[in-house]
Amino acid sequence: MNKQRLLLAATLALSSLSTRAAEDWVRYTAQPAGSQVRVDGTSTIHDWSVESRLIGGYVEFDPAFNLDHPAPGKVNARVAVLIPVRQLKSDKTAMDTVMYESMKEKDHRKIDYRLIEMTLKEPPKSPDAPLLFDTKGELVVAGVSNVIQMPVTVTRVEKDKLKFTGSTAVKMTSFGIQPPTKLGLFSTGDEVKLSFEWVTAKKEAAAK
């Protein structure tokens, strides 16, 4: 009985510690203005692009990570990003229709990204200098997940705002998306370039 009480007390204590630790994480949440994601592609006729200004999600840093004096190396962070597919638009509604269909938008309404690891490459050269990270994360498009690596730059835009900038190339077929073609008239290139600017603002630690 005593052993059971001891075990329960220990569990509660650990749980409390764990919750406190989670609450101490510093959260930056996506902001409604200033962000942009763009997808650039090619075809046998001409290049194309789609873009959106809506990027949701958050970033959480371990309280041990000091943004003012960051040390190079692995950073304990959590990142979740989501982009509603239907907010990606070109200048042509017919092209958008084809794109949404190819991306199976009705079944997979968002593009999701989850960070796996994040490494600060070098100490900033000045207090205002951007921080350069190497990142590895899981990108989910059209319900298919791939691990991607991407350099990301973090810039402080205001006292409590961070802008994340990055770009990477991915293949549509890696996500089960068949590059659109049209009656032998043209075909789109498999590889597309994803680039983004994502503005987040600091928020007090969120409970898990």
Next chain:
Amino acid sequence: MNKNETAELNRRDFISSFATLMTMLGGVELITRASAQAADLETLVPFQVKCGVICLGNWGREIIATLTRLKTAQLAAVCDIYPASLKRGTNAAPNAKGVDDYRRILDDKEVQAVVIATPTHQHREIVLAALQAGKHVYCEAPLANTIEDAKTIALAAKAARRQVFQAGLQMRSDPQRRFLLDFIRAGASGKAVKAHAQWHKKQSWRMTSPNPDRERDLNWRLRKDTSLGLPGEIGIHQIDAMSWFLNARPVSVTGFGSLIQWKDGRDVPDTVQTIFEYPGGPQLTCECTLANSFDADYEILYGTDAAIMMRGPKAWMFKEVDSPLLGWEVYARKDQFYRETGIALIANATKLANLTEKATDEAASTSSPLYNALEAFLTNVNSVSTAVEDFTANFGADDKAALEKYVSNIKLQPAAGYQEGFEATHLAIKTNEAVLNGGKVALPREGFELT
């Protein structure tokens, strides 16, 4: 066949393929060949907007017929206070709920958008209620028959930033007209000299009715207390389009009206002539009659280098002998008009091999202006609705300014909004005033502004 000919044919083939691709990618609609190759796109239904149509007269039923052909429309409800009209409307839209009070459509949370096709003087009450109910609104032009009502409607639409408001100025969404706009703005016709628009159709406008009360309701167009007459019912579209092409607002309008053919108790003229003066000298003459059909309807813009004639979905350019060579017109299709040769202007004409086809009476576009306008409306409703939904899901609805800024940055299909609707209505009202008084009416700049 020499090498140059081979190269030219290849170039033309390539251009043809390119044109088809552009159509498929949402470019302006071309002639039937390109449309046919974009057929598989037509099997995709990217979204559907649940719509209601309010008032089911001839035009309301035309709207129903058009919405039925649009795959992005789901006709959920139709409304008319007159049982026979309601029955005809529900017959045309068997899946739609038929109601005799428009407020039942506005109360239906499932209905996202309404098309208001009531007599002009009834627009105000219904538009305001629809916007208040959170519906997207397509309101036929003119918006109203008084400036006060038009301004009230436009200001309410302006304030409803999360909703689409479209005025029924169909030419603003017409791919052919938008192509011509770019063409003209690029200086292809030279400096604007003058413009002319006409609409000739021998018809009475009077509709038969079973009793005097119904007669009064049905023939509202024939009374000047409820109708802006020919300037409001017909001229508004041509005057708006020509002002758009001239890129200017007129500074005055002089009008004349006569009742010649249909002396059946009506008090609106059946024949009107109007002259609009624009800054810098160009004048637009616009004439409409219900007493003669000769030469139907068209608009011509006269420039120092060329005249451009628009007839429905078609257009031609008549060049001056001293005008610069554009190059592509050498290959272009030509049509003969008595002693004049018209160079066919088709959307993306400078890129198309189909210009080399023989002259034909087939329409350049198979879509009616109403189809194009409603298609743009539905697309814009979807864009704005999904933008609001996705924004709110990610950032909540508390930051109204940020939400409205996000919505205002959404790329929309070309269409007449509240500003264009108000300006055109203001112009139609002043034109009718000039016609009824047989004189000149000044059009000060501030009259076009929404304050």
